[in-house]
Amino acid sequence: MSFNMLVTVALAYVVFLFLIAAYAEQRTRRVGGGWLRSPLVYTLSLSVYCTAWTFYGAVGYAARSGLEFITIYLGPTLVFTGWWLLLRKLVRVGRSQRITSIADMISSRYGKSNGLGILVTVLAVVGTTPYIALQLQSVTLSFGVFAEPGGEFWAPADPASTGLWVAAGLAVFTILFGTRNLNSHERHHGVVMAIAVEAVVKLAALLAVGIFVVWGLADGPADILARIDASPIAGWEVEPTRWAGLIFTSAAAILCLPRMFQVMVVENTDEAHLAAASWAFPLYLCLMSLFVVPIAVVGLEQMPPGANPDLFVLTLPLKEHWDGLAVFAFLGGFSSATSMVIVAALALATMVSNHVVMPLYLSTRQESAVMSGDVRNVVLRARRFSIAGVLALGYLYYRFTGGSVALASIGLISFVGVSQVLPALLGGLFWRGGTRAGAAAGLMVGFAVWLYTLFLPSFGSLGPFSTEMLQNGPFGIHWLRPRALFGIEDMDPLIHSVFWSILLNTIAYCGVSLVSFPTPLERLQGAQVVNVFEHTLGARGWSRGSAEAEDLLMMAQRILGATEAQALFQTEAASQGKAGYLPDTTPEFLDLLERELSGSVGSATAHAMVGQIAGSSSVLVEDLIRVADEAQQILEYSNQLESQSEELERTARKLRDANQKLTELSIQKDAFLSQISHELRTPMTSIRAFSEILREGGLTEAESNRYSGIIHDEAIRLTRLLDDLLDLSVLENAQVSLSLGTARLTDLIDRAISASGAVTELRSDGGLDIRRDPPSETLNLVTDSDRLTQVFINLIGNARKYCDAPKPVLTIRVSARDGRAVVDFIDNGSGIPARSQDIIFEKFSRLSDQAAAGGAGLGLAICREIMARLGGSIEYLPGQGGAAFRVTVPLAAAEAPVVSA
């Protein structure tokens, strides 16, 4: 089989891939994907994890280190079987935030920081370039095997030019299918489909070689097992530290590798595909590694010593002159290499163009980037150049280090490099406290340690580190030796690097995050990412750049409240001469809106929100709305706090009032007891004094009569006082039971007048003229008639006792208003001075002692209590020319409408 033939087959295969990709693109455009968007295609596209390193390198790895190659598959298997823990969140965030790459992910999480984006991009480019070189190397190697039939020695005619052609070809393919168009999701159905097909080809090829080895070269599984036992591979022992380190590294890599992020998160069309991939992808990895050990064992056995074990997959069939199988195996390896390079180049190009080229381009142009057509062309061109650049870098790396390092170790170095993103990624997903400064510090520390301990030493003496320096540390500083940092020796160089880089990276990330303060945007983004499941409900229908007046209105409503926002927009629309709520988004209006919003969310956020819409079309409406939601939550929270402190203040005020009241009550109680004592002891004093006088005898008849009369009166006074006190006490304690019934007002007044005439004999002149208007008194009340009569008696009695007019007249005036009977008792005396009008209803508030014999000053206090119980009131009515009291009491229900009408 000629070399030219092989080239023809390879080219034909590439053309086949072109057709597949073109078909997929066309189908997606026409019918929207269909079965192309199945979990199967998603899972197969994930197989981009299995590169030429897997296809060729795993056998070599097994030949060198036994079963250790398995660790590279165990890590991803763990990550995928626990998909709902981590991957689900990662994919949800990626979809909801429209993430375009791992650099975008980190940048977006930490407040859309482009600095972080650049950092991750650099890290990714540095970490991936050796990997791309590795793929070029493997393709070149495999060509070389065919170039020299027999393939036992690696001696291609011109490896450099082969690599160049391969690199150029891959660049063309990637540019054609990766940059055909720009869409908001950075999804590339054609590329994904081609990769899925390649996944099938490489799996089938490896299985075919495996079957050939097991059943063709050996005598079936039993024979193979016996051969494995006999081979040196069986002697390899598991080193727990190295295994744990490698599993960790590969698990980290599948999350952080730019190409894995591309197919896993960016190209994901449906979150549910993850569930299928969680078992299907580990199964794929399992099948890929099934025949690795048999091929390695048989290869070691049958190939001459010194043959490159990395190429056993090709050289074994060739040795047996199974050219067809060899070509198939070649195509499998070719598929592995090309799919990796294509996706990696695509992912890196996206990062480079989005985080490096575009910001530079925009900063060099003063005018705004509103004209989207213009910008889109720039982006596409930037991306194409980036792809070419990435592949050129890979090729250059290959040219400089070509053949010097085994495939597997290049892969691992690359893995550890990109794993430095892990702390910032995981912290960003699960810890709101992670900040931009922390992420930057962690990335830089981890990157530096990786460069120092693994990447640069990997060049050996050809690299910047001299052997002398590797042995004794820089400038002879022993504890800085790249492979024994801080004096930790006897550690596997790779594990040493993983340990120190991830440890210091994590410490730097957490430490700096804790001491640094996040910007508002960082906090918002952090909340969006960490709480992604609370904020998103799966796919959304919004598309990038559709921020219109209506969207602004929606956002404004969430911040300003619906009514206010609508009023604002309506007013603006009206001033523009438009009807409805949607004005044109003129600069003036945007300024106005920004000012309005800044009142609620602060000027910086408002400026960012409105400024983003006004400045470019790259803002996402749901981003704005999410910011608005967050602002709303913050507002609500602060409102809650405010109301809580108001509540506290209210409670404190109530306590103060209650305390004040208690103090007053205590003083009142003392005063009350003192008053009672006085009121009781005063009549007692007279009774005792005169009874002693009477007992001593020797008095005239008139004196005896007079003194016993005084004793009698004072005894009555005492009794009445006690009655009043008990009455008041019962009323005040609300123990009184009212016997409510319908009563006629005029009857009650009649009763009161006759009763008060009987009990108010103290006034010698006696002639109180009571004036009434009986027709007005024909009102029906629902009340306790005895209690109400008691109030009337008291008022009439007061008039009899205290009215100081020469001809005392009491006028009783009745009216009805608002469902109540209003009864005024007005006498023609000198009335009650204004300053005393407030206190007459207090207990013992007798105004003068001149007529003190009448009572203890509890009458009006009792009246007030009674009226309160009856649902009415009693108050002093000033300005009537004499003492005037107004009693109001509810009317019977039937009476009410008639009266009010």
Add this chain to the structure above:
Amino acid sequence: MGKRVLLVEDEPNIIEAIRFILARDGWTVETHSDGATAMDILTASPPDVLVLDVMLPGKSGFDILRDLRAHPATGSLPVLMLTAKGQGRDRELAERYGATRFMTKPFANAEVLETVNSLHVGAPGTV
């Protein structure tokens, strides 16, 4: 002129009782009911003994006591204070303001008489 007592009290029945008790023993009893003007009467013609109620309209008995102790004409006048409030606090106040004796209503007639007499005998400058 015999022994003269001034009774400052506002309850008519109590006035009548005390007047009867003291008059029967030979005292000339003068009475006054208004707290506000009591000092004027006192300083115009100081009595031999003053019987002073606490609860008075216009001015309380304690205020009158404090004023009369500060006045040269009445500074050493024997004073019997009467109160119906009967609280320990009132006794303290009476002592602080310089009452000679203190009694709580109701009182025994004999005790009042005895006290007033003892105040008269104990007073300086009496015969």
